[in-house]
Amino acid sequence: MGEFKVHRVRFFDYMPTAIRAMAFNAHTERLALARMDGSVEIFNFTDHYFQEKVIPGKDSRSIESLCWVGGRLFSAGLNGEIAEYDLENLRPKYSLEAYGGPIWTIISNTQGTQLAIGCEDGTVKLFEVLEEHIQFERNLDRQKGRIISLSWHPSGTHIAAGMMDMIRVFDVPTGHAVQRLLVDRGFGGSKSRETVVWSVAFLSDHTVVSGDSAGKVQVWDGHTGTLVKTHLVTKWDVLALSVSKDESSVVAGTSEGTVIQFQFIAPTLHQQQDKEWVRTRTFKNHTHDVRALAEIETAIVSGGMDTHLVVRPLLEKFDEKSHASGLRKIHFPHVIANNINLSCAKKAGLLLFQFPGQLELWRLGDSDEHGKPGDRLPLKRKPEKLLLLKRKGEDHICCSALSSCGGWLAYSTVSSVRIYRLQTDNNNISITKVSKLPKALHSAHQLCFSSDSSKMFAASSQSSVLVIALTQSECKYVHTLKPKSGSRQPIHLMTTSGDGKWLAAANSDCEIHVYNLQKLKLHCIVPVYGSCPSAMGIHPTTNNMTVVHADQQLFEYSIVEKQYTDWSRKLQKQGLHNVWLDRDTPVTHVTFNSKNPNQVVLHDMHMFCIIDQMFIHPCPCHNGLIGFSGLFYNQMTLRSLSEQERPSHLHAFKICKTFQVSLLFLASLLDDQSLVVVERPLLAITSQLPAPVRQKKFAT
């Protein structure tokens, strides 16, 4: 198809932060995940684990524990506050001082009427869950020593609390501690150290399961307070426990990075009645502490210090191999692609990198040379960091944008939006903050500039979009574009057309609204598809919009004609190839080749793909047809073929995994037929982590 120059950028040293807590909402099948920097991510497990929402972190916020009550999400942390989140506006709704010192854990009863928190000062505090708020109710009997972990009996009458060296069982109506279960200390040198009960689980039959810092998983009888069984599973800590919905299985996460499963089964075939908790399986998908665990219907979800979210399917729950039965490792938040902006003004590519605390502006290098495929060109100019812009305030940056002319830069936190004017001539760069901003513009979920840089668009609450006019002297509010559907969900994708006429915005309700920017009104709604759009782009010349969804489906929609294009219809009729559908990371960016209108450039974490509509669609139904082999070969395989063989294997999906050792963030075409690829090798992230407590050595 041709040769491309690729700018391989590996200086984006983004580092995801460790996973601290997670909570799974079985009703909505959403997983809430808290990281060490105080950010919260929501994954939709019904839609290919798509990360549909991110609530940015805050310096002073730390989250130790998460808890769902119905569709409401609560967190508690060592800052001593309980917070409830506004999942529509992606910010904390309110936070509340609990007056018990640092909070270690938060749980709710099964009825969803009460919350309980465990505090540093030894109190278990109960809160009543009200319509719009929560209200302090009472304390249970205060204990000596901190409350590390809590578990509510499904009936709601008892609470088990993990503490130092012991577990207490409380009677909730009276508030009295009714049982005291003493937990042994470790052996040898650790004998002098207190045992921390990191996690407890209270089962319906009044069995209490505990995991502690001495490496034990213990099973207790909650009625009598007696120890039933001890499983010593590690030399280090057992940090997290999770119980399956039917209470037949418990999983424990350890500091070694292992997840160990226990099942309630009969140890022999003959005595099916005498069931006990038996250690069954060990999963090793992490290198560091497993701090957060959730056992869901068909899988074990785990996360921890090594920053990866792992969905490990339980294969006995599957009848056949399917998309869901494969192991998933989510290394990066999917929206990370939004953290990189590219502007290719004046033949100089500018890259804007967004970090939670700062923005970095880089200028790409340059080379005059030409080379043959596989060559690395000598650089005429090295890449250069032009600007480092630190955010103001405690809130982390949630979105940013760079105009295509390179003259404007904007970012937003949950509390404010800032716009800057950039002037670059040769080697000098000057930055001026735009001082007076319209009142309506106080925060944004997404920001983008029109292609001629005369307007800025800010995604606001209830899926609305603010249109701001930019001139040299001022910055003026123009209009608010509102969707007809009345959706309250936030916008997560926004893109404009090259001619400045159209703006498309996608929200978490899977709706895509297209607005006419000349008339400043809604043009059409793209037919709603059942999976969330993960990336979209409007073609600069044809104004056809390419949309890729979390389930890997691909559509092309003609904005002018308000219908899917013929190519898209044909593609859907024939069906996408399984090799395409089985990929496990969503497409995160769509861009186009301005020189060739038939080409669409897409990428996910592991590959980029140029779809050339002039080539045959690689569908099994095309086997042997008009000289096509029907095989979905990627570029590496094609390159290995001889020139005679190759033509029969060419197809529309040009998948390039040359950069597979690394993760890939962005592929975009600059003016001169070149691509920009931002890579973040996993190895570079691993090397920044602290040393694991135990490394697998050969033959040990």
Place this chain on the structure above:
Amino acid sequence: MATLFEGFTLCGLVQTSSASDSAIQGIELDGDSDHAVVTDSTRAVTLYKVSDQKPLGSWTVKQGQLLTCPAVFNFQTKEYVVVSDNKVIRVWKEEDLNLDKAFKATVSADVWRVHSAPGGELVVLFQRGAVRLLDSLLSAPQQPIEGILSEKEVIRWSTNIVAEKQHFVLFTTEQRGEHFLYVQRLNPNTLQKYRLEREDSGASPLSFSASLRDKHINLLYLYPNGCVYQSVVAVRGPVGLEGVQALPRSLRLRLPVGEGELGAASAVALDEAHVAVVGMPHPSARTGKDFLCIWNTNFQTLQAEILRIVWCYLGKLFVPHGKALSVIPYECQKSSLASALGKLRHPGIAVSKSSVAIPSWNTLLHGDQPQGPTKIVDTRKSVLTVVHLQPLQTGPVEEVRREVEALVSRGDAQDLQLSVGRLACQLVARSQVETAFYAPGALARLVQTQCLCHSMCPDLLLLALEHKDYFLCQLCLQLFPDIPEVVTCACLKTFIGNEVLQTPYSDNLLVPHLKDLNAPQVILFLQYLQFIYLKYSQDVYTQTPVLRSPTMTQIIDWVCLLLDAHFTVLVMAPDAKGLLSNLQSFVKSQVKLFSELGKIEGSLQELHKMKPSKDISQYSIEVIELF
């Protein structure tokens, strides 16, 4: 170096009535490199997995029918094709169980062979010389087939070759003792006929083999007198030339035939330098003709030997012999004179080797029949420079020296080589006749010209030994590249020096001669070797390479050889005890060192692997190509 690996039996064979006929009609390749399609001489086709020696499928035609051509595999359609009773073409797939139910087509003329090659279409060659693509033939099976060959002209051998998108069918015919080669090009179809040169004896070639090399088809054929000839036909041959062309040939190899002529034998070219031959007597003159030999045609050396041959595919030889079909994997490495002849002079020693003029091997090939690799006879019959032979024949030693000096300083390089050889031979001959005459100065001067080698004047070194002229001996040992092992040992018996250790030799040939040394000589030699070894190992790091000093490897090699040859004698000799125990402790320490090195070998290899991984910098601009 060509190596034959241990063979194994693929399957048993049914003995046919006549001993000369093979029970196998043909062996062809399948799509899988590990498969072989074996067609026996009567009714059955069997597909084997070669590495497992396991039949994967077998198909037979009904009793009364006869397979008349080996089954072939169609690489494009993954089907098998065979011809029964000359006219019936059968096509089937691997999963078909019954050959009778498979597709059949009867054609209008007798088929000689169906040929298949990866990357080419199937081609049918008829007995009268016509060629058709199988596809087009099957679309109209009863189409008339023209006759190309004249009356009484019969096909003897055929093959096909796919080259540069061109497809060729080659076949040879015989007509009244004359042999012809037909080269049929397909698409566009052209036919070229060549006449093979007649062998003097009027004999017919025993076997043919064709291979493609550098855009040329190389035809190799073997005559009963042991001559292996090669003819070359260009792939882009002279198109449009009418009539019969004469096909020039060149002699590649003359095999020792022994008495009489060969009855049945076969030669196959393995690569540029190696030819495998069966049905020949072994040169070591043992009786029986059941040897498979691989010959290096560049140096005319025998490289490996065992039994009979017929087919050769992908590094495997398929040889039916007796009651079994054997498979013998082989390997041919790039040939060098060194691997053909034995150990070379150590490259670390800066002897001006290039200036040592050895008669060109080519002159040998076209000259007399070679006697063996180490005996070189200058057969050039060109006019020599006029040498005043008279004083040499009769003059005193001093006069001879002066004459030689004058000649050496006068002659130009080319002529010098010839005249020096001649002179040396004459002087040596005179010395042998006149016991009183010996001209050490003149001979040394001749040796120092570096135009002389042992083969040119084999008696020179022996003469020097006889006269105990150690200076001349050393000079010869230093400067001659081709001293036979037996002479080296003879030198050893009389004196031990640096120089002996550095002469080139071949292990196998040296050991028998070493056995001629007696025990005290061996012990003395070993002591000497140990002494220089110790001397070296003390200052191994400070040692600078000195001219005429042997390397460590050479010393160790000689110690090994001596021990090999005389171990039993040395064990019995009481005065060798200390020496042997010293050597043993040395070997022990070496073994220990190597076992320690072996332990970390894996890690070291990993380091090696890590190196080529590209240095990943923070930024680069690369060019990629998408298809």
